[in-house]
Amino acid sequence: MSVAIALLFEADVAVAQGDPRGDWGAPLPDEEEAIARASASRRHEFMAGRALARTAMRELGLAPAAVPAGVDRAPAWPAGMTGSISHCTDWCVAAIARTADGYLSVGLDIEPALPLDAELVEEICTPEERAWLAAQPAAGRGLLARAVFSAKECAYKCQYPLSGKLFGFDAMSVRLDPAAATFVARFEANAGPFSRGAQLAGRMAIGRDHIVTAMTLKHGGRHGAAGRAAQHA
Numbered sequence: 528m529s530v531a532i533a534l535l536f537e538a539d540v541a542v543a544q545g546d547p548r549g550d551w552g553a554p555l556p557d558e559e560e561a562i563a564r565a566s567a568s569r570r571h572e573f574m575a576g577r578a579l580a581r582t583a584m585r586e587l588g589l590a591p592a593a594v595p596a597g598v599d600r601a602p603a604w605p606a607g608m609t610g611s612i613s614h615c616t617d618w619c620v621a622a623i624a625r626t627a628d629g630y631l632s633v634g635l636d637i638e639p640a641l642p643l644d645a646e647l648v649e650e651i652c653t654p655e656e657r658a659w660l661a662a663q664p665a666a667g668r669g670l671l672a673r674a675v676f677s678a679k680e681c682a683y684k685c686q687y688p689l690s691g692k693l694f695g696f697d698a699m700s701v702r703l704d705p706a707a708a709t710f711v712a713r714f715e716a717n718a719g720p721f722s723r724g725a726q727l728a729g730r731m732a733i734g735r736d737h738i739v740t741a742m743t744l745k746h747g748g749r750h751g752a753a754g755r756a757a758q759h760a
Contacts, residue, residue, distance in 0.1 A: 532637075532732075532739055535730040536730075537743065539625070541587045541622070541623050541624075542622045544618065545618075547614050547616075547619040551571065551577075554573070556593070557595045558593050558596070561595060572619065575614065576594075579620065579621035580594050580623060582621070587624075589625065593605070594612075608623055609688065610622055611633040611635035611685070615639050616639070617639075617736075618737060620635060622741070624743065631746060632684075632744045633743050634681040635740070636684065637738070638676065640734060640735065640736055640737050642669020643675075650696065651676050651679070652675055656700060656701060670733065670738075674731060674738050677731070685727060685742045685744055686744075689719055690718040690721060697715065698715050698718070699713065699715060708730055708731055710731050712728075728742070730742070
């Protein structure tokens with residue numbers, strides 16, 4: 528792994544990571560239903576995420592617990608914690624925070640450090656994002672397009688526990704700052720407590736093998752190293 532993921536979060540967020548292709552054991556009873564009819568690869572990914580989540584729980588002094596999938600397939604975090612899980616073919620990461628430390632939600636996304644397929648750019652990127660990409664050196668545009676996708680996935684995961692709203696890629700725009708290793712995601716429509724124009728800030732890393740984006744939201748608009756709610760109603 529070429530990215531120090533823990534450095535993208537505040538110090539009181541626990542991060543655990545590993546290769547999902549390994550042996551991660553069996554699901555806990557409350558988790559089994561989510562993968563009862565899943566393929567072997569999906570079971571490996573699911574179990575890697577849950578096992579790593581429990582490793583992160585231990586690091587925070589929390590009792591390891593089941594993380595079932597909700598009806599929306601999002602992780603249903605036990606009381607007292609919030610978190611995010613992401614994986615690609617060769618890596619899986621879980622980030623967990625205590626709600627007692629003020630955390631409302633955590634966003635995390637990991638992608639392979641490969642250019643985004645050209646035919647997906649128009650589907651995923653807004654006209655403004657495509658204009659920004661067009662102004663970047665040609666050799667790096669595909670990788671930056673993948674980073675835009677990752678940032679949107681990260682911000683979506685972070686807002687979802689608060690808004691409960693499903694939306695498409697055009698409902699949120701992203702402004703990357705590769706030099707500062709940061710990004711800002713802007714709501715282009717109202718979503719629960721987030722009004723149109725609200726902004727969420729996060730960190731990003733583009734490594735040799737992976738792109739990682741990270742974000743947290745805290746009570747009262749407080750924020751640490753990784754994220755903030757700029758206009759959180």
